[in-house]
Amino acid sequence: MIIDKAEIIVTSPDRNFVTLRITTDEGHVGIGDGTLNGRELAVVAYLKEHVAPLLLGKDAGRIEDIWQYLYRGAYWRRGPVTMAAIAAVDMALWDIKGKAAGMPVYQLLGGASRSGLMAYGHASGKTMPEIFDSVNEHLELGYKSMRIQSGVPGLNAIYGIASQSADTGDSAVRYDHEPARRGALPAQEDWDTRAYLRHIPTVFEAVRNEFGPELPLLHDGHHRMTPIQAAQLGKSLEPYDLFWLEDCTPAENQEALRLVRQHTTTPLAIGEIFNTVWDYQQIIREQLIDYVRSAVTHTGGISHLKKVLDYAAQYQIKSGMHGPTDVSPVGMAAAMHLGLSIHNFGIQEYMQHGAKTNAVFHQTYTWNDGYLHPGDEPGLGVTLDVDEAGKYPYEQAYLPFNRLADGTVHDW
The missing domain is CATH 3.30.390.10 (Enolase-like, N-terminal domain)
Known part of the structure; x- marks a missing residue:
């Protein structure tokens, strides 16, 4: 060949x-x-x-x-x-x-270790009624696990709120449920860590009271906290039994996670922006995390991410592969084949692509009763309609960035 x-x-x-x-x-x-x-x-x-x-x-x-x-x-x-x-x-x-x-690729990786992949969706809102509505919508779609992202009083637009619209003109229009915005320049969002730390525990208290103790809940801090702030948040969220707290502090400083671990038992998911096993070497060896967050698409493919997860398995650390809509259906299928085959699968992020994307990428993977399966077609099970793809040329787009009230650029 x-x-x-x-x-x-x-x-x-x-x-x-x-x-x-x-x-x-x-x-x-x-x-x-x-x-x-x-x-x-x-x-x-x-x-x-x-x-x-x-x-x-x-x-x-x-x-x-x-x-x-x-x-x-x-x-x-x-x-x-x-x-x-x-x-x-x-x-x-x-x-x-x-x-x-x-x-199918998962058979070449050793066969299935489970019958399906538990997946979580993204529930969000600027207010509690919006969040409740979003959780209920995801429950109706079959999700049995939920990431919760909330607006913060006093902040106009922050990461993770699908319904928000920042006051930045045409570039504020979101597409495919993603924060990336089409336009010539990145959109600016605002941030206040102290306001966030005060508000988020009240959100999870309300969600737990409304939906009960059984629903697995996740939250993404998106690298915006210092280590001591991350420790404070993890500790304050312990009563609400989170499945994980994701990217609580910029993990390039891997030793920072030691401090977080000292103060909270909330499980930690790290690695959305990591690219190799070398990024994980210390935090896996010292058991500073509970879930590996890398995407197959950004971590060298199936071959390399499997090595990362095999290494993590020695320390009872599980997978939590990145699965937003900026990973194409091809990358999602690759994650499913890998997740189905490994022993230490944890959970799969799953944002559903839009109708136009599904017309370009024909998929055989399935979503049923809260579980994904890559399907049994030979290969990855996704085909590209080149003619359909040609109808949609590239459009410049950027992720937003954050500024504090005093104008300082902050981690987004």
């Missing part, structure tokens, strides 16, 4: 996606997701100018060798652009191998 074509396809149905399409001399076609929210064209250039020419003539069956060739052979390693590009190649090669074998 010699690679004779590697095409990069950029499409923007409900949002921007980057897809690598590899074809072999035997006619097998594999696709991989290289989407990097707000920096998509950087990955396109890396794939088009540097990676695709290296693939031609290679044996598509040598997945590990090609992975090492692209990672070690470039000398410049790691980082989101490099690892998203490698992930796109890796997914496409697993897709091809599955099709050649006549098996």
Whole structure:
């Protein structure tokens, strides 16, 4: 199975996606997701100018060798652009191998370790009535676990509130339930940590009182707290039995999580912006986290993230793979195949894509009674309609950024 074509396809149905399409001399076609929210064209250039020419003539069956060739052979390693590009190649090669074998990818990874993948949705609102409505809507969609994000009194627009509309003109229009906004410049949001720390425990108290103790609840701090603030929040949320507190403090400073651990037993999920096993080395070895949050798309593909999760399994740390709508259906399918096969699966984030995206990416994975399954079609089980993709050219878009009341740029 010699690679004779590697095409990069950029499409923007409900949002921007980057897809690598590899074809072999035997006619097998594999696709991989290289989407990097707000920096998509950087990955396109890396794939088009540097990676695709290296693939031609290679044996598509040598997945590990090609992975090492692209990672070690470039000398410049790691980082989101490099690892998203490698992930796109890796997914496409697993897709091809599955099709050649006549098996879904999870079978090639050792078979299923469970019958389905528990998934959580995103419930949010600027007010408690909005949050309750959002939880009920997600329950009706079949979700049995819920991430709760709330507005904060006095703040106009903050991360995680799907219904908000910041006063920034046309660029404030959200698309596909994502905070990225189409426009020439990033939108500005506001932040006040002390107000947030006062308000969030009252939100979870109200949600628990309304929906009872059995519903698993999650929350994303999105890197906005110092270590001591994160410890304070984790401790204040203990009465509400969170499934996890996500990205409570910027984890590039991995030792900071020791302080958080000293003060709270709330489980911690970390790693949404991590790209390699090296980012996790200390916090897994010292058992400073409970869930690995990386996306297959941003962490070098199935091959590399499986190694991260195998390492985590030694310490009873589970998966919590990133699954927003800025991961394409191809990346979501890859996460499902990996999650179904590993023993230490925890939970899968699952935001449902819009109708236009689903028309571009035809999926065979299923969502039933709160559980996902990747399906049993050979390969990843997702096909790209190239003609449909061509109807939606790239549109410039950025994630927002935060400023404090005094004008200081803050972690978003």
